[in-house]
Amino acid sequence: MLYIFDLGNVIVDIDFNRVLGVWSDLGRVPLATLQSRFRMDEAFEQHERGEISDPEFAARICEQLDVALSYEQFTAGWHAVFIDVRPETLALMNQLRADGHRVVILSNTNQLHFEFWPSQFPEVQQAADKLYMSQDIGMRKPEARIYQFVLDNEGFTADQAVFFDDNPPNIEAARALGIESVLVTDSKTVPAWFASHR
Incomplete structure (x- = not known):
């Protein structure tokens, strides 16, 4: 089989709220605000198919969330999704x-x-x-x-x-x-x- x-x-x-929590701390934006803005849209799907680069995806998510994060800060949050x-x-x-x-x-x-x-x-x-x-x-x-x-x-x-x-x-x-x-x-x-x- x-x-x-x-x-x-x-x-x-995994838990996406952990991602938003890190971005909230780093970007000094309330967690509830990020939660209300976050959605798995076309950029998300394109990224998962390898159609857009990691930096481009990061830029589009930061734009969606209206949060100012460096690529390193974005990555730190993105990896926080994994628990155990x-x-x-x-x-x-x-x-x-x-x-x-x-x-x-x-x-x-x-x-x-x-x-x-x-x-x-x-x-x-x-x-x-x-x-x-x-x-x-x-x-x-x-x-x-x-x-x-x-x-x-x-x-x-x-x-x-x-x-x-x-x-x-x-x-x-x-x-x-x-x-x-x-x-x-x-x-x-x-x-x-x-x-x-x-």
Whole structure:
């Protein structure tokens, strides 16, 4: 079987309020103000597909938020999104590989984050056979083509795959292709799913 895991809030806990909190402190803008202005718009999607550079993305987000940050300050906040790994999920990924299954990570991410988290959480990269990062392949979830790309690249059909993600539209898109898909709502979802499928 092919097991496809999202990264954020599936393998590693993330929280965007931590990002805004750092920017609030550095930019001296109230957190509530930044929260009201922040949205994942076209620039966000373009960045995740690798269509715009990190500095260009930073400039566009600072403009959206109306906050004056240096690129270094922007980056410091951007990396604050990561909290810690979910050890039970990591243990399951390692066990699946030991049992002869294929385990990959499929993440909507960006170059700036990819320069950061593998060094912070090396055990994540070590628990996967391959990483499929949106900015490297020029597509992002929930585009149907990204799931098909992973299936084709791995040599599996949709009915031979299971997908874990915390975003309902991503789950719906994968299900539409015939991939068994599990909506991850908290750290217990993945261990509970495997416990019920033994």
